[in-house]
Amino acid sequence: MFRCLAAALTFVFLSLPAVADERLADVEAIDTVVGRLDEAFAKQDADTIKALMTEDHIGILPYRPGPESVEQMIAGLPKTKIKQTDLSEPTVVFLGPDSAMRTLTAKLEGSYEGKPVDSKVFVTSIMAKTEGTWRERFYQVTTLAP
Template identity: 30%
Template sequence: MSASKGAVPGLIAAALPVKLAAIELQGVRKEMKTLLVPFVVVSCGLGVAVPAAYADEAADSQAIVESLERLKAGFRDQDATVVREVMTPDAVFVTPLYGAPFTVNQVVRTLIDLEITDDETHSPNVTFMNDDTAFLTFRTSFDGTYSGERPSWSWVFTSSLWKRDGDEWRVSFLQETPIDAPD
């Protein structure tokens, strides 16, 4: 089953492939279909199925954005320890810099090739999928080089999935798409 088939809102289309791939590899595809059907039906009718707010939503939103900024500092400083601490062990990053999905180890190995001089976060938006999972989108103005080359773009739109790990929020999936500079 592919999340790109049918009229599925962007939030769900972006979040489901990660779960589908993990569950299909474990051989429980049938059970996943059973669980997804009501969710997709509800989400198609309402646009997006979002659980009701809970008491710590504002604090958790702030904590997620702070974790994002810590991750970005780890990239700027080429600090593998910080990058590993903020990413889940099974995290996947897809950016135009890498040209392919990268695991945590691949991301860390290429830190030395990355030189960032500007990566300001703009318009962060957190949507909670449940108390322990959130979808974060934002825009970033980017200036820097990767493997000595300056990219042809200077802005990216980022979609990312964050999971609570004890008292911390860690990124498990991140995808960047080059965009035109906002007006």
């Protein structure tokens, strides 16, 4: 009995580094996708935005009228002049084998439709891995109290 338990525990502990390495690779891939999305929004690159988001993506931003599809978010790009400065390192939590939540705090400065935007926010991205590729499925920016 003791030998079986010892063998099982040895197998588990030897398997952990492989799982950790795989998850680290996923965290790096998620961070890369989010970085590319940030760049695409800054450049107003609709094709890249579409490629990095799922078709059923929903975005919720405090300065926009409500939940928006990818197409609605892209349509609002010409009205958006906002710079995001990250205030914390991102945190990635895996919700399942092919889903993760990435969060961070940031500062938004600029304007939307000519109205000023200046706030500290909490940013949440829900990421989905489909066909081996991570894409953003949900994005919400929540204004934090001053």
